[in-house]
Amino acid sequence: MCEIHFQSHRPCLFLTNTQKEEEEEEEEEDEWRDRRVIPKTLAGACRNLLDEVLSTAGFKRETQSCEGVKGIRRSKFLIDLGFGCGDQTIYLNGLDEVSEVDKDSWVQFDYYVGITRDTNQCQVAKERVHEYHQTRRTHARSSWETPDIRLYCADAADPGCWSDQLQANMDEAVANTQEHWVLALDTLYHFSPSRWPVIDHMSRNLDASFMAFDLCLSPRASLRHRFMLRAITTLMGAPWANFVTVDQYRDKLVQAGYSEKNITIKDISHHVFEPLADFMVAQDGRLQVVGYGLGPFWVAQCMFAWWARSGIVRGVIVVAKK
Numbered sequence: 001m002c003e004i005h006f007q008s009h010r011p012c013l014f015l016t017n018t019q020k021e022e023e024e025e026e027e028e029e030d031e032w033r034d035r036r037v038i039p040k041t042l043a044g045a046c047r048n049l050l051d052e053v054l055s056t057a058g059f060k061r062e063t064q065s066c067e068g069v070k071g072i073r074r075s076k077f078l079i080d081l082g083f084g085c086g087d088q089t090i091y092l093n094g095l096d097e098v099s100e101v102d103k104d105s106w107v108q109f110d111y112y113v114g115i116t117r118d119t120n121q122c123q124v125a126k127e128r129v130h131e132y133h134q135t136r137r138t139h140a141r142s143s144w145e146t147p148d149i150r151l152y153c154a155d156a157a158d159p160g161c162w163s164d165q166l167q168a169n170m171d172e173a174v175a176n177t178q179e180h181w182v183l184a185l186d187t188l189y190h191f192s193p194s195r196w197p198v199i200d201h202m203s204r205n206l207d208a209s210f211m212a213f214d215l216c217l218s219p220r221a222s223l224r225h226r227f228m229l230r231a232i233t234t235l236m237g238a239p240w241a242n243f244v245t246v247d248q249y250r251d252k253l254v255q256a257g258y259s260e261k262n263i264t265i266k267d268i269s270h271h272v273f274e275p276l277a278d279f280m281v282a283q284d285g286r287l288q289v290v291g292y293g294l295g296p297f298w299v300a301q302c303m304f305a306w307w308a309r310s311g312i313v314r315g316v317i318v319v320a321k322k
Helices: 011-035 042-056 061-070 087-092 100-105 119-139 164-175 196-206 223-236 246-255 273-289 297-310
Strands: 076-081 111-116 148-153 179-185 209-217 263-267 313-320
Touching: 042 087, 042 179, 042 209, 042 273, 042 313, 076 087, 076 164, 076 196, 087 111, 087 119, 111 119, 111 164, 119 148, 148 164, 179 196, 196 209, 196 246, 209 246, 246 263, 246 313, 273 297
Parallel strands: 076 111, 076 179, 111 148, 179 209
Antiparallel strands: 209 313, 263 313
């Protein structure tokens, strides 16, 4: 977001630059609204966020369709850090009810490796993927080949603890594909002791590009706000080491082996925190009708509302290409 500063020297030049930035932001706002249908569910919002991350990384429908027609599509390997109960896996690999038009124009991954440390979620996701494989196989067109999908229960934050089988599957996928990508959708700030060991591993050992939705700390956060946020992140189970400013985040990516010119960090806080807080209030109203409510989730609602008002935490899309 644009910040307003007062400079005694060259005020006209500063005003012109600020106006240009505001115009660019308005164009991005219009583009976002044009691309996105306002979701009515949290799952729909997550899918929209995933689509925006993919689009920022360059996976645009027009590009994918053109490459397919010309026969120049590059083979791709995706490592998904934190895939939940399988919705993300199913959507990314075209196993759900995607129209044939979308299948011909959306990104196709040839190999997919998902990692989560939640045993129950991993088991549920495996069962769902297997079910979709069985029920969708007969409906798939020859132009859409189901990728090689492997799901593992492991600590994504600690590559040193990954099993030999997981490492072998990754090596195989890297050897058989031209592009390697890492995806982390709203998960990295939970990684302990920090997100950087796995990012460094993916960059240096797998030569993988990186895309994520993540949280950053505002450089304008006061000492008082930082103290409050540190207490909250402790309750969230999110290590304080993960809360860095955008500039610090970019510097760490450069240290991990990504070129600064290939790094994009886009602030989308205004599309995330306030709408999420409002959604939770609306959900509470619906639940109150039947005698329920948000219960302990009110704490999360208050936190998102605070982040939206104060700007202390920024929600960002991060892309670092090899």
